[in-house]
Amino acid sequence: MAVRARAARTGVYQYAGREIDPDNTHGLRDTAVVNVLRDESAVFDERAVRSFIGKPITDDHPSQPVTADNWRTHARGTIMGAMRDGEYLAFDLMLTDAPTVAKVNAGKRELSNGYACDVEIGDFTAPDGTKCQARQKPGSIIGNHVALVDRGRAGSDCAICDALPSNLFDTLKTEKPVKTMVIDGLTVDMANADTAIATVQTLIAARDAATGKVTTLEAQTVADAATLVAKDAEIAKLTKALADAKPTLQQLRDAGKAFAVIEAKAKANGVAVTDAMDEAAIMKAVVDKAMPGNTYEGEHVRIAFDALTKDTKVDQPKVQPIGAPAQITDAHTDYLNDRAKQRAALSSAWKTPFNAADAA
Incomplete structure (x- = not known):
């Protein structure tokens, strides 16, 4: 299923205080609802929009960011492109998972972006006059995924909507009858309605078959690209592990x-x-x-x-002096030292005057 759908909007989003200020640094943790402003400079920042391209589509938000390690578990498709649609950010989405496509067809269609960003606390005013206690910092959004959800924070306008194809036969005019017409290399007898319809149906079937092949090839290309990304990530991981195996x-x-x-x-x-x-x-x-x-x-x-623990104070370990090293010897070393002293004494004994009293 390849669709273009709105996935984000500018304006005011509402969050629980514990989501915005979990440590109560700004006194908002116990506030039931905090208005957070998302203005144009944040939503349509080029770097932010580009960060979503190639990221996965998920069925509901995963409990952790999608990475190369868990991509196979969470990915149900890929974000192929992005464009601005008035006050909305729209994505070209390629859903490649049959159960997820079935959920969309059954009515699960709203979208919710998954991303990281910096939040500024202060007094802000939305274009419609709504007072906000925080805003998403422009240029700080980094996309991770787009989730298919039952009810998104951005509202029901950010959803996959029905798109009905135009009727091919609406373009056929009867004011200027023609007997034959060449369509895609085939000469069609337009005077014979049954023949014309059969020929057009053949062309439609051929078109649909070609479209199916293109869709299959695109899906395979996406899968191959994802496989290469996963392999590159694994190679990088193994390379790092090899480098870390011998720490300095x-x-x-x-x-x-x-x-x-x-x-x-x-x-x-x-x-x-x-x-x-x-x-x-x-x-x-x-x-x-x-x-x-x-x-x-x-x-x-x-x-x-x-x-x-950012404010937790801990004592830094200090180096304590252990004093001068002690000289440790064994019995053999003591014996050798005594022998050396005896030899030194004997070698200089002739210098000592002879004392008969000592000899006696």
């Missing part, structure tokens, strides 16, 4: 310092750390303690951990 002494020192800081922050926040816990497990324990019931995974855990 400095990397080991840095890793040890980083782990020590994470462990210290966790303990300062009341989390019991065991020897069996790695960095990810420690950070997850801190996030789970502060935000019971969260479903964060992967990079979201690190982001939440950094936010929760």
Whole structure:
């Protein structure tokens, strides 16, 4: 299914306070509804629009960003192009998954963009006069996917809509009858309606077959491109893993310092750390303690951990002097040292005046 559909708009979007200010830095966390302004400079920023091209279409929003590692799990199609449609941003969408196409045909048609952006807190006013407590920073949007949803935040206008093809026979005029007409190399007897209809139907069937082949080739091209992207990502991952397999002494020192800081922050926040816990497990324990019931995974855990512990003070480890090194010897070394002293004494004995009393 190849369609062009509106997927985003300018104006005011409403979010829960905990989505905008989870740490209550600006006192908005417990606000039921926060108006967030998305103006033209944010929605139609060229870099932002281009960032969506080639990204996947998903069935509902996944719980984590779509990457090369989970693309096969979430992708149901591809964003092929983008254009401005008045106050809307429209995408050319290629749906290549039969169950998802069936859902669209059954009525699941609204769209919702998945992206990352920076949010500015302040007093803003939308063109219609609506007061907003925040706005999406222009130039900060980075697209990740477009989700097919039951009800999108942008409203019912951002959806896949029906597009009925024009009737081919509407263009046939009867005011100037013609006996024959050449259509795509075929001579059609227009005086005979049955023959004309049969010929046109043949042409339509040929056109549909060619369109089907083109659609199949386009889908295969998309699949091949995605496979190449996945392979390139895997090669890059393996290359990095190979490089990281032999860490330098400095990397080991840095890793040890980083782990020590994470462990210290966790303990300062009341989390019991065991020897069996790695960095990810420690950070997850801190996030789970502060935000019971969260479903964060992967990079979201690190982001939440950094936010929760950014003001946590930890003591930096200091180097303590251990004093001068002690000289340690064994019995054999002591024996050799005594022999050396005896030889030295004997070698200089002739210099000592003879004393008969001592000899006696």
